[in-house]
Amino acid sequence: MTDADLTADLISARRWTDQDVAAARLPMIDVPLVSVGGGLGSFALVDTLRVAGIPSNAIRVLTTLDRPDQTYEYLASASQIPRHERIRSDSGSTIDNIWGFPSYALREAWNAKSIKEKMDPLLQVFLEPVFADYYTPRSGQVYESVVRESARINWNSMLVKGVVRMVRARHGGGYFSVLTPPRGWRPPPGQPPSKRIVFRSSHVHLAVGYPGVKFLDDLQAYRQAHDDFHRVVNAYEPHEYVYEELLRRPSTVLVRGSGIVATRILVRLLEDRERKGAQTTVLHLFRHYIDKPQGDDPKFRRLGRNGFAYQGFNYPKAAWGGQLKERLERLDGPGRAALIRQMGGTNTPFRREWEALLQRGRQGGWYQQWIGEVASVDPGPNGTITTTIVDPQQRSVQLAANFIIDATGLESDISEHRLLADLLSHGGASRSAFGRLEMEPSFEVAGTRNDPGRMYASGSATLGGYYAGVDSFLGLQYAALRIADDLASIGFGERIGVSRSVKEWFRWMRNAPIPG
Numbered sequence: 476m477t478d479a480d481l482t483a484d485l486i487s488a489r490r491w492t493d494q495d496v497a498a499a500r501l502p503m504i505d506v507p508l509v510s511v512g513g514g515l516g517s518f519a520l521v522d523t524l525r526v527a528g529i530p531s532n533a534i535r536v537l538t539t540l541d542r543p544d545q546t547y548e549y550l551a552s553a554s555q556i557p558r559h560e561r562i563r564s565d566s567g568s569t570i571d572n573i574w575g576f577p578s579y580a581l582r583e584a585w586n587a588k589s590i591k592e593k594m595d596p597l598l599q600v601f602l603e604p605v606f607a608d609y610y611t612p613r614s615g616q617v618y619e620s621v622v623r624e625s626a627r628i629n630w631n632s633m634l635v636k637g638v639v640r641m642v643r644a645r646h647g648g649g650y651f652s653v654l655t656p657p658r659g660w661r662p663p664p665g666q667p668p669s670k671r672i673v674f675r676s677s678h679v680h681l682a683v684g685y686p687g688v689k690f691l692d693d694l695q696a697y698r699q700a701h702d703d704f705h706r707v708v709n710a711y712e713p714h715e716y717v718y719e720e721l722l723r724r725p726s727t728v729l730v731r732g733s734g735i736v737a738t739r740i741l742v743r744l745l746e747d748r749e750r751k752g753a754q755t756t757v758l759h760l761f762r763h764y765i766d767k768p769q770g771d772d773p774k775f776r777r778l779g780r781n782g783f784a785y786q787g788f789n790y791p792k793a794a795w796g797g798q799l800k801e802r803l804e805r806l807d808g809p810g811r812a813a814l815i816r817q818m819g820g821t822n823t824p825f826r827r828e829w830e831a832l833l834q835r836g837r838q839g840g841w842y843q844q845w846i847g848e849v850a851s852v853d854p855g856p857n858g859t860i861t862t863t864i865v866d867p868q869q870r871s872v873q874l875a876a877n878f879i880i881d882a883t884g885l886e887s888d889i890s891e892h893r894l895l896a897d898l899l900s901h902g903g904a905s906r907s908a909f910g911r912l913e914m915e916p917s918f919e920v921a922g923t924r925n926d927p928g929r930m931y932a933s934g935s936a937t938l939g940g941y942y943a944g945v946d947s948f949l950g951l952q953y954a955a956l957r958i959a960d961d962l963a964s965i966g967f968g969e970r971i972g973v974s975r976s977v978k979e980w981f982r983w984m985r986n987a988p989i990p991g
C-alpha cells in the first residue's frame with residue numbers, strides 16, 4: 476500500500492491547485508467552512524453561525540477535543556479552578572448564550588434550593604462592585620451550559636478529529652486545510668490511503684488557543700539541567716501532588732508571578748494551611764512590586780498595593796463595549812499595542828476573602844513577599860532548590876524552597892505554534908506591532924484573503940488587533956458576531972436580524988435543537 480503524503484514541492488508552495496492535491500493522492504473533502512481548534516473559540520463561532528441559520532453540514536470543526544470546554548477545563552483545573560470554584564468573568568459573559576440573558580447569576584438563583592442560595596447571587600449582582608465583589612459563576616456551571624448548548628447546535632455532527640498541520644491558499648479561491656487524523660483512521664471509500672485528509676473550503680476560521688505554555692527561562696534551564704520536573708512546576712501543568720505532599724510534611728514553596736493564577740495558587744496554599752493543617756511557608760517572589768495606583772490619569776488608573784495591580788477583569792469593562800473599545804478601534808500599530816498593554820498586563824481581581832487570607836499569612840509570617848531579579852536557580856541542601864536573587868538594594872539573597880511554582884504566564888510566541896508559524900511563512904499572514912497576528916477589524920487575518928474565500932481567527936493569537944479582550948468568553952463571542960456579519964456580507968448566511976434573534980432566543984430558552 477503506498478502512503479500518500481505531502482511532497483517537498485507542496486510544502487514550499489504558497490498556493491496549491493486542485494491538481495496538486497490530487498497528484499499527491501491526498502483524500503479531499505469539500506465543505507464551505509472549517510473551524511480549526513474545536514475549543515471555546517470555535518464553539519462561539521459555530522454557535523453564532525447556527526443561530527444565524529447556517530446548517531451543520533456546511534461546517535466542519537477540526538479538532539482533537541471531544542468537548543469545546545475541554546482545554547479550558549484542563550488549564551483551569553491545573554491552575555486551581557476546579558468545578559466548584561468561581562471563574563474570573565462576570566455573570567453576563569455567557570459563552571453558551573449570545574444574548575447574555577439569562578445571566579449565570581440568574582440561572583444559579585433559579586436552580587438554587589434554599590431562599591438564601593437564591594438571593595445570594597442576585598444580591599451580589601445588585602451590589603457589585605462597590606458593596607460586594609463581582610459575581611462570577613462556578614466553572615462547573617459554565618461547563619454544563621456549554622455541554623447543553625453543544626447538543627442543541629448538533630456540535631458532535633460537525634467534529635472531525637485530528638491536528639491541522641497547515642492551511643494553504645487554493646488557486647481559484649478558498650483554502651486547503653491539511654489534517655492529520657488520529658492513528659487507525661481510514662479514508663472514506665474510494666479515496667486513496669493516506670496519513671492526512673485535505674479539507675477544501677471557501678472559508679477558514681482559526682481558534683487554536685495558546686501556542687504553548689511559557690516557562691521562565693531560568694526555571695526551564697534548571698528543570699532540564701537537573702531533570703527535575705517534579706519540584707519545579709508550571710501553574711498550568713497538573714501539580715496536585717505538590718499540595719498533597721505539603722499536607723504530609725512542613726515545607727516551603729516559592730511562587731513566582733503576580734497575576735490571577737499566582738493569586739489562586741497562593742490562595743490554595745494558604746487555605747490548605749488554615750483549613751487542612753498544612754505547615755507550609757510561602758515565599759512569593761516579585762520582579763515588579765506594585766505599591767501605588769497605576770496610571771497618572773485619575774479617570775484611567777487602577778488600584779495597586781501589596782505587590783499586586785488590581786482590576787476586576789483582565790481588561791477594563793469599557794474595553795469590551797465602551798469608550799475604550801471605540802478608542803482602540805481608531806488606533807493602529809504601536810499606538811494600539813501601547814493602549815492594550817496599558818489596559819491589560821499582569822493584574823488580579825480584588826476579592827475581599829483573598830485579601831484577608833494573604834493579610835493573615837503576612838501577619839503570621841507564613842506568607843512572605845520578596846522582591847528581586849533571579850540570578851540563578853540551583854539544587855540546595857536536603858532536597859531543596861535555592862533561588863538566588865538580587866534585591867532592589869543590590870544585595871544577593873538566597874531563597875530555599877522544596878517546590879517552585881511558576882505562575883508567570885501561559886502564552887508563548889505564536890511562532891511556536893506549527894500552524895501559525897506556517898501561516899506566517901507561507902500564508903501571507905504577518906505580525907502586528909503587538910507581535911501576534913495582524914488582524915482586520917472583521918477578525919479576518921490580514922494578508923490571507925483568497926477571494927471569494929476568507930480566513931478568520933479568534934482568541935489569544937489575535938491579541939493586538941482592534942479589540943482587546945479577544946481571549947475571553949465575551950471576546951470570542953464578539954469575534955464570532957463580527958465574523959458572521961462579514962460572512963453574511965459576502966453571501967454566506969444572513970445577518971442575525973431582530974426577528975431571527977427573538978425567535979432563536981425563545982428556542983434557546985426552550986432548549987430546543989436548532990434544525991439542520
Ligand SMILES: Cc1cc2nc3c(=O)[nH]c(=O)nc-3n(C[C@H](O)[C@H](O)[C@H](O)COP(=O)(O)OP(=O)(O)OC[C@H]3O[C@@H](n4cnc5c(N)ncnc54)[C@H](O)[C@@H]3O)c2cc1C
Binds near residue numbers: 685
Ligand atoms: C485558566 C484560565 C482561566 C480563564 N478564565 C476565563 C474567564 O473566567 N473568563 C473568560 O472570559 N475567559 C477566561 N479565560 C480565557 C479564554 O476564555 C479561554 O482561554 C478560552 O478557552 C479560549 O478559547 P480558544 O478557543 O481560543 O482556546 P481553547 O479553548 O484552548 O481551544 C483551542 C484548541 O485548539 C486546539 N488546537 C491547537 N492547534 C490545533 C491544530 N493545529 N489542529 C487542531 N486543533 C488545534 C488546542 O488543542 C485547543 O484544544 C481563561 C483562560 C485560562 C487559561
